[in-house]
Amino acid sequence: MSSGQRPVFVKVCGLTQERQIDWAVELGYDAVGIVVTPKSRRYCPPERAVALAGYARGRIPVFAVALTYAETAEVAGHVDTVQIYESADVPNLALASAAPPERPEDLQYYFYDASAGSGVFADIPDWVADVPGRVVIAGGLDEHNVARVVEAFGPYGVDVSSSVETAPGVKSREKMAAFVAAARGTARDGG
Numbered sequence: 001m002s003s004g005q006r007p008v009f010v011k012v013c014g015l016t017q018e019r020q021i022d023w024a025v026e027l028g029y030d031a032v033g034i035v036v037t038p039k040s041r042r043y044c045p046p047e048r049a050v051a052l053a054g055y056a057r058g059r060i061p062v063f064a065v066a067l068t069y070a071e072t073a074e075v076a077g078h079v080d081t082v083q084i085y086e087s088a089d090v091p092n093l094a095l096a097s098a099a100p101p102e103r104p105e106d107l108q109y110y111f112y113d114a115s116a117g118s119g120v121f122a123d124i125p126d127w128v129a130d131v132p133g134r135v136v137i138a139g140g141l142d143e144h145n146v147a148r149v150v151e152a153f154g155p156y157g158v159d160v161s162s163s164v165e166t167a168p169g170v171k172s173r174e175k176m177a178a179f180v181a182a183a184r185g186t187a188r189d190g191g
């Protein structure tokens with residue numbers, strides 16, 4: 001896993017409104033996530049998730065985020081990637097876990113995530129830096145800690161949800177802007 005000179009991939013998760021997708025595109029995010037597990041405070045019912053995915057299509061890649069593959073059944077055909085917390089035999093799998101992946105070569109992405117949308121940051125184990133493929137780090141990242149994580153682990157990408165919200169599912173354009181700038185190392189002092 002190494003970022004080299006490539007700009008770090010930055011995903012924002014838990015979007016619930018069309019205008020939030022517009023913000024993600026305008027601010028230069030690389031992907032958006034729509035949460036389709038009913039256990040989340042950011043839950044988008046299938047019909048709404050499909051509508052949002054249609055709105056984003058051709059503008060920014062969309063991840064359907066859930067705990068299990070079964071929870072993505074009605075939306076999987078409408079998104080680019082399925083981000084779940086279990087293994088599944090699908091080509092567009094982003095496996096999210098706090099344990100090392102058994103078969104990283106089978107994954108489109110591996111998300112190191114010990115938070116599952118809780119917004120809680122915890123120390124990231126050293127082995128994360130050695131996972132091959134597209135490794136995305138998530139879990140309690142914010143505009144203040146993301147640059148340190150990118151520097152320390154050199155991941156393919158980072159993902160954020162809680163810290164760019166004013167309430168669950170209610171994203172702040174200002175916070176989204178600060179996060180992506182910090183992740184890419186372009187934040188201004190004091191900003």
Ligand SMILES: O=C(O)c1ccccc1N[C@@H]1O[C@H](COP(=O)(O)O)[C@@H](O)[C@H]1O
Binds near residue numbers: 013035138141
């Ligand atoms: O966002 C959620 O509600 C969620 C629910 C269930 C599984 C994953 C979820 N989100 C993912 O959690 C991580 C980290 O989020 P946070 O920044 O700590 O709030 C991220 O990968 C989201 O895609």
